[in-house]
Amino acid sequence: MTENRGPGSPVEHGFPHLATVRASITALFRRLSADGIRAYDTSFAPADAAFDATDDLHLGAQRVAAATVRALRLPDARLVVSFRAMEQAATVELTAGPEYFVEVNDRFRTHRRDLAAALAHEVAHVLLHRLDLRFPGTAENEILTDTAAVYLGAGWLLLDAYREDALTHQRFGYLTPEEFGYVLAKRAALFGEDPAPWFTSPQGYEAYVRGRALAERDHRRAPLTAAGPLARRRYAKARRTGAGLADGSAYRFEPEENGAGMRVSFPCPVCAQRLRVPVGRRLRARCGLCRTVLDCTT
Numbered sequence: 001m002t003e004n005r006g007p008g009s010p011v012e013h014g015f016p017h018l019a020t021v022r023a024s025i026t027a028l029f030r031r032l033s034a035d036g037i038r039a040y041d042t043s044f045a046p047a048d049a050a051f052d053a054t055d056d057l058h059l060g061a062q063r064v065a066a067a068t069v070r071a072l073r074l075p076d077a078r079l080v081v082s083f084r085a086m087e088q089a090a091t092v093e094l095t096a097g098p099e100y101f102v103e104v105n106d107r108f109r110t111h112r113r114d115l116a117a118a119l120a121h122e123v124a125h126v127l128l129h130r131l132d133l134r135f136p137g138t139a140e141n142e143i144l145t146d147t148a149a150v151y152l153g154a155g156w157l158l159l160d161a162y163r164e165d166a167l168t169h170q171r172f173g174y175l176t177p178e179e180f181g182y183v184l185a186k187r188a189a190l191f192g193e194d195p196a197p198w199f200t201s202p203q204g205y206e207a208y209v210r211g212r213a214l215a216e217r218d219h220r221r222a223p224l225t226a227a228g229p230l231a232r233r234r235y236a237k238a239r240r241t242g243a244g245l246a247d248g249s250a251y252r253f254e255p256e257e258n259g260a261g262m263r264v265s266f267p268c269p270v271c272a273q274r275l276r277v278p279v280g281r282r283l284r285a286r287c288g289l290c291r292t293v294l295d296c297t298t
Contacts, residue, residue: 043195
């Protein structure tokens with residue numbers, strides 16, 4: 001179900017769901033594998049989302065739906081799109097397939113530019129259903145769905161549908177605009193993409209920039225060698241006292257199993273799985289989940 005925050009609705013900002021977003025990225029890597037994630041190396045093309053007033057309503061909707069299915073690599077799935085009056089932007093009936101019935105809000109009959117955004121969330125639901133990947137709670141599961149849509153290449157449309165000005169407050173999905181930007185930046189870093197030219201919403205692009213700043217900071221946290229001087233000093237102090245986490249740091253210290261020394265654990269900046277490496281040396285650590293090689297000074 002794609003949540004619909006229409007005109008006049010308040011738009012939440014910031015990063016209140018960040019822990020669940022990071023857990024979602026980890027879950028995607030665990031379920032799909034590093035090679036499986038890298039198979040989604042092509043993002044949804046803006047041209048495939050184009051749907052204007054000159055297109056036949058139902059044929060155009062089916063064309064956009066088919067493009068969304070291809071983008072999320074579900075070639076044997078077929079979406080049947082219908083329109084009705086409803087509170088949500090869209091909803092999908094999850095069955096064994098191969099046909100999935102999607103109902104979308106009647107306003108997409110005329111507000112066609114955002115139809116692909118609504119469908120991206122619903123097709124991500126289908127993908128996760130096929131993968132048997134879900135979180136226990138409804139809210140967490142919707143965040144997983146948004147994260148999957150963005151990280152696998154189709155969900156940038158949800159961020160581009162975000163508009164906020166004196167007359168309009170519109171946001172789709174369950175992530176904040178900045179969280180959508182964070183996940184999009186994570187994907188962009190993994191695949192070497194630049195999504196900036198895709199944006200038609202100035203507010204969506206600004207949220208992407210804010211999310212990208214946080215994503216970039218993940219790669220400059222101690223004990224990564226790229227950490228800045230202040231982060232290094234904080235890390236050194238925490239290492240001397242065995243602190244960490246309690247002061248908001250991402251790392252924590254624990255004794256080696258043989259009692260001969262200490263090791264530090266910290267989240268991989270790509271997939272967020274925690275890594276554990278010995279303390280007190282310069283080394284290269286390889287994440288066993290996403291296979292990223294990280295330069296560390298512990």
